[in-house]
Amino acid sequence: xxxxxxxxAVTVVPDAAPRSGVLAELARFSRRNTLAAIGGLVGVFTIFxxxxxxxxxxxxxxxxxxxxxxxxxxxxxxxxxxxxGRDTLSRVIYGARTSLFVAFSAVVLGTTVGSxxxxxxxxxRGRFDLVSQxxxxxxxxxxxxxxxxxxxxxxxxxxxxxxFAIAITRIPxxxxxxxxxxxxIREMPYVEAGxxxxxxxxxxxxxxxxxxxxxxxxxxxxxxxxVAIVIEAALGFLGVGVPPPTPTWGNMLADSITALVPPWxxxxxxxxxxxxxxxxxxxxxxxxxxxxxPRLSPAFLRMMAGGRRR
Amino acid sequence: MRKYLARRAVYAxxxxxxxxxxxxxxxxxxxxxxxxxILGVEGHARMTKEDRVRIMADLGLSAPLPVQYARWLRDIGxxxxxxxxxxxxxxxxxxxxxxxxxxxxxxxALIVSWVVGLPVGILSAFKPNSVPDGVARTLSVLFIAIPGxxxxxxxxxxxxxxxxxxxxxxxxxxxxDPWQNLQIVIGPGIVLGLAQGxxxxxxxxxxxxxxxxxxxxxxxxxxxxxxxxxVMRHALPNALLPVITISGVLLGFVLGGSVAVETAFGxxxxxxxxxxxxIERDIIVVQxxxxxxxxxxxxxxxxxxxxxxxxxxxxxxx
Numbered sequence: 001x002x003x004x005x006x007x008x009a010v011t012v013v014p015d016a017a018p019r020s021g022v023l024a025e026l027a028r029f030s031r032r033n034t035l036a037a038i039g040g041l042v043g044v045f046t047i048f049x050x051x052x053x054x055x056x057x058x059x060x061x062x063x064x065x066x067x068x069x070x071x072x073x074x075x076x077x078x079x080x081x082x083x084x085g086r087d088t089l090s091r092v093i094y095g096a097r098t099s100l101f102v103a104f105s106a107v108v109l110g111t112t113v114g115s116x117x118x119x120x121x122x123x124x125r126g127r128f129d130l131v132s133q134x135x136x137x138x139x140x141x142x143x144x145x146x147x148x149x150x151x152x153x154x155x156x157x158x159x160x161x162x163x164f165a166i167a168i169t170r171i172p173x174x175x176x177x178x179x180x181x182x183x184x185i186r187e188m189p190y191v192e193a194g195x196x197x198x199x200x201x202x203x204x205x206x207x208x209x210x211x212x213x214x215x216x217x218x219x220x221x222x223x224x225x226x227v228a229i230v231i232e233a234a235l236g237f238l239g240v241g242v243p244p245p246t247p248t249w250g251n252m253l254a255d256s257i258t259a260l261v262p263p264w265x266x267x268x269x270x271x272x273x274x275x276x277x278x279x280x281x282x283x284x285x286x287x288x289x290x291x292x293x294p295r296l297s298p299a300f301l302r303m304m305a306g307g308r309r310r
Numbered sequence: 311m312r313k314y315l316a317r318r319a320v321y322a323x324x325x326x327x328x329x330x331x332x333x334x335x336x337x338x339x340x341x342x343x344x345x346x347x348i349l350g351v352e353g354h355a356r357m358t359k360e361d362r363v364r365i366m367a368d369l370g371l372s373a374p375l376p377v378q379y380a381r382w383l384r385d386i387g388x389x390x391x392x393x394x395x396x397x398x399x400x401x402x403x404x405x406x407x408x409x410x411x412x413x414x415x416x417x418x419a420l421i422v423s424w425v426v427g428l429p430v431g432i433l434s435a436f437k438p439n440s441v442p443d444g445v446a447r448t449l450s451v452l453f454i455a456i457p458g459x460x461x462x463x464x465x466x467x468x469x470x471x472x473x474x475x476x477x478x479x480x481x482x483x484x485x486x487d488p489w490q491n492l493q494i495v496i497g498p499g500i501v502l503g504l505a506q507g508x509x510x511x512x513x514x515x516x517x518x519x520x521x522x523x524x525x526x527x528x529x530x531x532x533x534x535x536x537x538x539x540x541v542m543r544h545a546l547p548n549a550l551l552p553v554i555t556i557s558g559v560l561l562g563f564v565l566g567g568s569v570a571v572e573t574a575f576g577x578x579x580x581x582x583x584x585x586x587x588x589i590e591r592d593i594i595v596v597q598x599x600x601x602x603x604x605x606x607x608x609x610x611x612x613x614x615x616x617x618x619x620x621x622x623x624x625x626x627x628x
Contacts, residue, residue, distance in 0.1 A: 100415050138328035141604045143566030153588045154336045230457050236571040237459055238585050257463060257574070263392070267467055271460035279455035 005275040029291055036287020040260035042280035061094040061247045072135040080265040082255060088208035088265060090246040092273050098248040099274075102159065103228035106166035111221045113125055113167070115176025119213060121175065123205050124183025131180075136172035144169045148231050149240055162241050166228050172218055178213050185212050226278040233274050249274050314619055322612045330603045334379050337597050366482045382597070392594040394587070397505060401598045404583050410483055412568055412579040414495045423557070424505025431553075434511065434569045435518035436541065445509035458501045462574030465497060466604075481578050498571045498579075505567070506560045513556050517549040524548075551622055554585065558614030562607050577607025 049056060063086065073080045080088050121129040139147070151165035185191060186209065194204045208214030235241030236250020244251055249270040256266035323445065357365075372382070385392065391401035430450070434443040482490040522545050530544045532539075569581035580599065587595035 106618070134328065137325055138332055141329050141608050142600070143326055143562045143603055143607060145566035145569055146603050148587050148602055149569070149584070150333065150336055150596060151592065153596065208479065233457055234459060237553065237570055238573060239470075240585070240588050249467065253460060253463065262463075262467055262470075264467055266473075267460075267463050269461070271457065272408075274460065275452075278457075282455055296368050 002197065007153050029287070032179040033287035033290060034149075034284045036290075037085070039280040039283030039287065040287075041076065043284055046096055046280065047100060049093055050100045050296050053093050053097050056274055057087075057090035057093045059090040060247055061086060071261055072263065080263065081259075082252075082266055088252075088269055091252055092249070092269055094278075095247045095249045095252060095270060098159075098242055098246055099232055099250070100277075102166065102232045102242065102248070103225055105163045106220050106232075107170055107224050107228045109163065110167035110170025111174040111217065111224060114171040115178040115213060115217050115220070118175040118178030119172070119182045119209055122179040123186050123209055124201065132175070136175045139168070139172040142169075145231055145234055147244060148235060149238070152235065152240055157245075159242050162232060162235060165235075168226065168230050169231070170224055173224060174217070177216055177220055181216050182209050182214050185209050219289045219292060222281060222288055225281040225289055226285070228275060229278050229281070315616065318612055318615055322608055325608055326605060330383065330601055331379070333597055333600050333604070334382065335374075337593055338375060338378075344480065348401035349413070367451055376485075386598075386601075391598045394595050401494060404595070404599075405580065405602065407481060408580045408583055409576060411481060411495060412572070412581060413576065414491070415568050415572070415579060416561065416564050417579070418495055418499025419506060420557070420561070421567075422500055423506035423560065425507075425576050427507035428514055428553075430507070430511040431514030431599050432518065432546070433518040434515040434540065435522065438515075438519060443515075447515075450508035450511045454512075455505050456505070457570075458505050459506075459570035462497065462501050462571045465501065466575055494577055497575045498568060498577055501575075502564050502567050503570055506557070506564060509556060509560055510553060514549065514553045517552050518545055521545045521549040540620075551618060554617060555614055558611050561610045565603050571604045 036271050042146045069081060070083055071081045076244040082088060082091070115130060122165075142150075147169050148162075148165040151168055155161045156162060178299045188208075191204060191208050194208050198209075199210035232241060232248065233253070236248045237253045238250075239254055242248050244255075253267065256262045256270075371378070389402065391405070394401065394404070430446045434446045437443055445559070449560065482494060518541070526548075527540060527545050530540045535544075568579065569584055572579040572581040573585060580602075584596065584599045584603075586592075
């Protein structure tokens with residue numbers, strides 16, 4: 001543009017204040033949200049455990065040991081063994097791998113698709129938006145777990161099927177929240193400026209609307225991680241999740257109740273792992289929400305509450 | 311109000327049509343031959359070609375898809391939901407026999423969630439950031455995170471260890487023996503209710519705090535009303551609307567959650583049948599039960615909307 005030559009000195013402003021590094025930023029975040037910081041730490045720890053599973057697990061999670069079946073926690077097997085002598089601790093550690101992988105992939109996939117769809121709805125409005133809203137409403141008419149069960153049954157149980165099934169249940173949440181953000185952004189002067197300077201709809205959505213949706217996207221993704229972990233566990237528990245020999249927290253719980261007198265350690269530790277992980281991500285999500293966008297919280301809750309049109 | 315009602319009803323019907331269509335599409339994308347899915351590869355190979363054709367026609371699976379869909383809708387209209395491929399029970403029998411158990415669990419959960427959640431929320435909002443508030447918030451964060459089916463498992467385990475509890479295998483309806491019936495539904499009801507109660511406590515706290523800052527609350531205080539009356543009479547009714555909405559949405563969690571929690575408690579409810587049907591790939595049963603769950607969920611949300619419009623005239627006239 002021709003004007004730019006006339007204003008050379010303007011760029012100084014944003015860098016005038018000393019830039020705090022990522023670490024300082026993190027420190028400030030943790031001072032304000034102690035709980036969220038703890039949640040974040042625990043979350044990072046679980047991710048670390050999942051990634052480093054082969055190094056951390058004392059035994060092979062799939063190897064049966066018929067001399068040590070159904071042993072309660074002892075010095076050799078800290079969390080005991082299951083009905084075929086597999087080490088519970090190793091299975092919980094490897095379970096973190098599957099459970100987190102499924103939850104992360106499902107949430108990233110579902111929320112991303114939902115968010116992009118939401119941006120398009122909020123920016124384009126019109127018939128496209130109307131039809132999309134109906135479709136999302138239909139998706140939200142199913143209880144999460146039941147929709148996930150039906151979808152994973154239809155496309156065959158397996159890791160990908162489970163990820164896909166959970167992802168689909170996350171789409172409408174992303175769609176609705178991001179749509180409302182996009183609706184407010186499209187009225188901003190800079191969007192109008194973009195349109196006035198001849199930008200196409202696609203260009204404006206990608207360069208002007210999308211960047212503003214990153215904060216709510218992060219909040220959404222973190223909050224839904226916990227939900228996804230629970231759905232994955234429930235699917236495994238019901239025997240319609242990731243197929244058995246693979247250790248997941250839900251599968252382990254399912255294994256434990258097949259026994260006539262379920263050993264308590266088999267029922268307790270995988271569930272504890274689920275609870276701690278979900279708690280950590282929920283706390284982190286709340287903290288991120290309060291920091292990135294405090295305005296979002298009541299609106300977000302209402303959005304969670306369906307946000308139906310009236 | 312009538313106009314609002316009519317509009318809401320039309321929306322609901324359109325949504326439900328969409329719901330039924332998507333169930334149909336989801337279940338018919340089943341890769342491969344549904345007979346192989348039902349009978350297994352060996353069973354399928356052992357049958358003669360005529361048998362296969364006959365069974366497919368019997369199940370109504372050989373007609374073109376649009377015809378199948380139309381027939382399904384017609385059957386629903388006529389109240390005939392088909393039958394299980396493996397057990398010979400009709401789906402309608404399944405629903406009338408097991409449905410009441412699940413319905414009781416859902417209602418019990420709803421009651422527990424309000425009875426526990428609302429007072430806790432009010433208590434928290436009375437003195438925000440006090441010790442009781444801290445305890446209440448910690449507990450609600452905890453109960454939101456604990457998976458209901460795991461809590462159920464632990465309770466069953468504890469009861470088994472200390473009291474020799476056994477999971478109920480027989481269905482006892484409330485009209486047959488209320489006491490035994492209560493024993494079946496109370497566990498799942500409370501477990502599901504506590505988790506929803508945590509959401510209700512959280513929501514009512516934040517809504518109350520939002521309302522307490524409003525002008526009319528200041529006026530009520532300025533009149534010299536006692537704090538208790540200010541909160542209960544003036545703030546609470548205005549704060550409750552979003553809590554009612556979230557309670558309707560929570561029913562979705564209860565319906566979904568009950569599937570897993572029923573399994574954990576070994577309660578023979580509708581959720582158990584759904585799980586069995588999904589594992590056995592009993593398409594007809596799955597199709598109808600999933601639709602039933604969705605219909606109930608949509609119906610409850612319509613009721614919530616109506617109660618909302620009834621409680622808040624601003625919505626009715628907009």
